[in-house]
Amino acid sequence: MPNIITANLLRTGDVVYFAGLNNWVREIGDATVAKDKDELSELEKTAQRDVESQRVISVYAMDVELVDGRPEPRSVRERIRAALGPSV
Amino acid sequence: MYRYDEFDAAFVRSRTAQFRDQVARRLAGEISEEQFRPLRLHNGLYLQLHAYMLRVAIPYGVLSARQLEQLARIARKHDRGYGHFTTRTNIQFHWARLEETPDVLDLLADVDMHAIQTSGNCIRNTTTDPYAGVAIDEIEDPRVWAEIIRQWSTVHPEFLFLPRKFKIAITGAAEDRAAILYHDIGMRIVKGKGGETGFAIYVGGGQGRTPYVAEELRSFLPKEQLLSYLEAIMRVYNLHGRRDNLYKSRIKVLVKALGIEEFRRQVEEEWSKIDHVSIDLPQEEYDRIAAYFAPLPLVPGPITDAGVEKRRREDASFDSWVRNNVLPHRVAGHVIVNILLKEPGKVPGDATADQMEAVAALARAYGHDEIRVTYQQNLVLPNVALVDLVKVYDGLVAAGVAVGNYELITDIISCPGLDYCNLANARSIPVALEIAKRFADQSVAEDIGRLRLNVSGCINACGHHHSGNIGILGVDKKGTEHYQITLGGSPGDDAEVGTILGPSFPAEAVPDAIETIVATYRAHRREGEVFLATYRRIGQAPFKEALYGAPNSGASSRKQLQEA
Ligand code: SF4
Numbered sequence: 218m219p220n221i222i223t224a225n226l227l228r229t230g231d232v233v234y235f236a237g238l239n240n241w242v243r244e245i246g247d248a249t250v251a252k253d254k255d256e257l258s259e260l261e262k263t264a265q266r267d268v269e270s271q272r273v274i275s276v277y278a279m280d281v282e283l284v285d286g287r288p289e290p291r292s293v294r295e296r297i298r299a300a301l302g303p304s305v
Numbered sequence: 306m307y308r309y310d311e312f313d314a315a316f317v318r319s320r321t322a323q324f325r326d327q328v329a330r331r332l333a334g335e336i337s338e339e340q341f342r343p344l345r346l347h348n349g350l351y352l353q354l355h356a357y358m359l360r361v362a363i364p365y366g367v368l369s370a371r372q373l374e375q376l377a378r379i380a381r382k383h384d385r386g387y388g389h390f391t392t393r394t395n396i397q398f399h400w401a402r403l404e405e406t407p408d409v410l411d412l413l414a415d416v417d418m419h420a421i422q423t424s425g426n427c428i429r430n431t432t433t434d435p436y437a438g439v440a441i442d443e444i445e446d447p448r449v450w451a452e453i454i455r456q457w458s459t460v461h462p463e464f465l466f467l468p469r470k471f472k473i474a475i476t477g478a479a480e481d482r483a484a485i486l487y488h489d490i491g492m493r494i495v496k497g498k499g500g501e502t503g504f505a506i507y508v509g510g511g512q513g514r515t516p517y518v519a520e521e522l523r524s525f526l527p528k529e530q531l532l533s534y535l536e537a538i539m540r541v542y543n544l545h546g547r548r549d550n551l552y553k554s555r556i557k558v559l560v561k562a563l564g565i566e567e568f569r570r571q572v573e574e575e576w577s578k579i580d581h582v583s584i585d586l587p588q589e590e591y592d593r594i595a596a597y598f599a600p601l602p603l604v605p606g607p608i609t610d611a612g613v614e615k616r617r618r619e620d621a622s623f624d625s626w627v628r629n630n631v632l633p634h635r636v637a638g639h640v641i642v643n644i645l646l647k648e649p650g651k652v653p654g655d656a657t658a659d660q661m662e663a664v665a666a667l668a669r670a671y672g673h674d675e676i677r678v679t680y681q682q683n684l685v686l687p688n689v690a691l692v693d694l695v696k697v698y699d700g701l702v703a704a705g706v707a708v709g710n711y712e713l714i715t716d717i718i719s720c721p722g723l724d725y726c727n728l729a730n731a732r733s734i735p736v737a738l739e740i741a742k743r744f745a746d747q748s749v750a751e752d753i754g755r756l757r758l759n760v761s762g763c764i765n766a767c768g769h770h771h772s773g774n775i776g777i778l779g780v781d782k783k784g785t786e787h788y789q790i791t792l793g794g795s796p797g798d799d800a801e802v803g804t805i806l807g808p809s810f811p812a813e814a815v816p817d818a819i820e821t822i823v824a825t826y827r828a829h830r831r832e833g834e835v836f837l838a839t840y841r842r843i844g845q846a847p848f849k850e851a852l853y854g855a856p857n858s859g860a861s862s863r864k865q866l867q868e869a
Contacts, residue, residue, distance in 0.1 A: 228332065229402045230356035271334040275352055293731075293786055294723060298354055303724035305652060305734045 218280050220257045221248040221288050222264045223298070224273035232298050233273065235264045241273060245299040246287040251278075306367055306675060307452050307597045309417040316460075317414045320421060324348045325407035332404065349420025350406055353727050359401035360423040361413060365433045365451035366394035366678040370665040373676055375416040377661035383409050388661070390646060390654045392718060392769055393472070394432050394678040395423055399725050421459070426467045428458035428539075432474045434482045435679040436641055438598060439634050439687045445494045445502050447477035449595045450531065453586060456594075457532050464539050468546030469554035471539075472511075475504075484680060486510045486519045486800035487772055489556045490538060495525060503527045508538065508568070509560030512766035516802040517557045520565045522572065529591075533584040537576035541568070601673050601688060606638020610691045616698075623698055625747055626709030631694065638691050642672075643711045644684040644701060649745050652734050653719040654682030656706070663704035671697050680769075681718055683711070713750040714758055714823070715741045718769055722762025722779060723786070729762035731779025731786035731812070736760055739816045744823075753823055756836040757796070772796035774837045775822060776803045777815065786812045792822070792848060793840050806845065807853050818852055825851045 222235035223245075233241035234248035242248065251257035257278060267273050279295055281288035290296045297304055309317070324344070331341045345351075349360040361376070368376075376396055380388045383405050384398040391397055401409065413419055422429060431451045438446040454473060458464065464471070474483045477494040485491030491507035504526045510519030526534055538556075545563075547553040560568050617624040630643040644664060646654050656664075668676045668686055671693040677685040684706075689697055701707035710716050717740065720726065722733030737760050744750045759773030763780075770776030776791035787809040794803030810818050823836075825848050830839045840848070850856070 225352060225356070227338075228404045230352060230400075232355055271332070274338045292784060294354070294729075297723060297732075302355060303734065304732060305724060305738060 219283055219288065220251045220260075220278045221245070221281050222251075222260055222276060222278050223248075223295075224264070224268075224276040227271055227274050232301060235260065235267075238263050238266060239270075239272070241267070243301065245281075245290060248281075248288050250281065250283065250288050306369060306448075307364075307594070314414075314417070317417070317419045317421075320348070320419065321407065321410040321414050324410060328403060328407050343425075345403075345406075346424040347421070348406070348410065349423035350401060350403070351424065351727075353399065353725050354723070354729075355725065356399065357401040357403055357406070358725070359398045359406060359409060359420055360391070361396050361398070361418060361420045362423050362430050363395050363418075363678050364455050365431055365437070365448055366435060366680075367448065368676040368678065369416075370669040370672075370674050370676065372416045372418060373661050373665040373668070375412055375418070377658040377665070379409055379412055380661065381658040383412075387655050387657045389652070389721060390656065390678050390682045390684070392680045392682060392720070392767055393423075393430050394680055395430055396678070397721075399721070425465075426469050426471075427465050428454075428461070428467075428471045428473065430472075431455060431458070432472075432483055432488075432680055434476045434478050435677045435685045436482065436632070436687060437477060437677075438600065439636075439639075439641055440478045440482075441633050441635050442479040443477050443635070444479070444496060445477045446598050446600075447475045447483075447492075447494060448598050449591075450475055450477075450492070450494075450528075452594055452597070453532070453591070454535070457535070464543065467539075467543055468548045469551075469556075471542075471556070473535075481796075481798045481800075484769070484772060484796035484800070486798075487512060487516075487769070487796060488519060490535070491519045492531075494528075497525050497527075501527070504531060506534070506538075509557040509565075510800070511555055511557045512769055512771045513555070514552055514764050515555075515558065516766070516771040517561065518800045518802060519557075520560065522565070522569055529588075530581065530585055532586060533579050533581040534572075534576055536584055537572050537579055540575050541571045545571075600635075603636040603639055603673075603688065603690075605636050606691060608637050608691070610694065613691060613694050616695050622707075622709065622747075623695075625751065626698060626707060627694070629709045629713065629751070630711040634688070640689050640691055640694060642686040642689050642694070642697060643679075644686065644706050645708050645711055645716060646683050646706060647710055647716050647741070648705055648708045649715070649741055650738060651705075653717050653737055656684070660704045660706055663700060664706070667697050667700045681716060683716070709747065710750055712755050712757070714744050714753050714756040715750050717741060717758050717760060718773070719760040720762050720768035722760070722768075726762060728765060729779065730764075730781040731762050731788065733760040733762040733768055733777075733779060736777060736779075736788065736812060736815050740819050743816050743820055753827070754835050756823075757794075758819070759794075769796065770794070771802045772800065773803060774840070775819065777819075780809055782809060788812065788815045790815075790818060790822070790852075792845065793837070795837055804845065806849055821851050822848055 475492040507519035632641040672686040673688040719737040723729035761768035761770040791803030
């Protein structure tokens, strides 16, 4: 199952997605996708460096679905997070 | 109302300065998130689904106009223009930014407010009757004691790291409007044999995973001895409460495990060892605090007003608002005005900065500068002269908070749920909104009458679903949002935990299910009987049958609903 990495920015708390070192994006579709376990552990290793530099907190990998090659959230929780605000 | 003395003010300022320094060090990378997390939580700053959330304490739900205006300023300048009033009578800002939080705490300190002890395993905000000091059925004003408890419990060195969070509620009236039996400690001001006042003390109530109604610990405690007695309860809990198992860590589990007699024995034993003189409040100190809550010098007036009567005849909305939201005041010619944050289509408990300012302005002009927050997530102007009622109403209409559905089915208590909360299983707000829409016709809602409907997004029960006449609990069923329905809960003097009706429903089936439950009530009720009374008389069966089909009939309406 494809995965991406998500977190919150330390300063603002904003939901962000990992798109490469020092590059956290608000739009989930722009996140870097790991297609398998190996790719994911590579991705996690790089993301960890941004944790160490105090850029992000609450970092975790999440399952995604690929729609036209772009990642989309699968769970209700992640759909609400990716919408960057409440559903109401 | 109470004003900080120099000691309070200096303490809050020093805590704010301390947190500013901690935030600076965190942003500079000098301390890790692991080290910082407990520090921010001690200042009410959580990380939620979308952002940080700052929970600000509103001691026993009492605000001045100036304080409410400051909350509005914070909402506008440092958040997204609104705040959310909670069932602990606090306010949450859901879009707090870490880097701005020290500034927000400074703004709070400017008006004698803070976010200390709104998180963590300590004694949280003490809640009370929203009509304290003005209710017609009151024995004594509980705010004095709520303030004394606030001072005693604030950074009490012994009770900052309890096994779990701890909630106290107190009422001074005949009718319990503070849900005291759903608290770790609930207190009721009562009259003793000689006419002197004291407390009946209840312990071990609570919601969450294992809901319990509190049991009576002591039928009468002389009021001068309150603090030493509370201290004894807290010590027994602090020593024996379970720290090894989160789910068993509340005092209710300890009380159940020991039995109320043994728990009482231990408390009395501890109490006998305590140096009462050093803990109980001296009379002068009691008098000093009580003076802040002295009754307002209101001039009694006529109990009817021609302007109000005329408007009631001409304006059906005003008439219904008066009928439902306006209550008698202790002083003739005055009323208590409930301001519901339950407008159709609006998130229960949310208020915009504009609305907060409008309510503050009305409190200043017509409400003797006082506002209350209720655990039903509404506001109250406790002191309005009847002659000003029309002006107050018009102000509320202009602000969009003039809905007249107090204690009706559309006065829904709802937690933020999965739209904001990190712990949620399911959304609460959309369910609450959809149900409110179904009963938006005020004449229908009024015909249904008094009915408490509560929604929680997970078993932590911040929406108090266990105590709702109809309770709705969000659960996660294989990745989809489902809702369990309970019936028969009550938060009041006849407190009871609701019972689960049957299998859960998918989100889209919940409003229909509620309509079915309400229709069943209307079909069975007797003249003048409220929902809870009908439920208690006829039991679960008719509701169950209406929702799930007759037992063994094979055709379960739920099945159809799920497959629809
Ligand atoms: S009940 Fe659960 S979902 Fe609702 S606010 Fe509390 S913890 Fe969050």
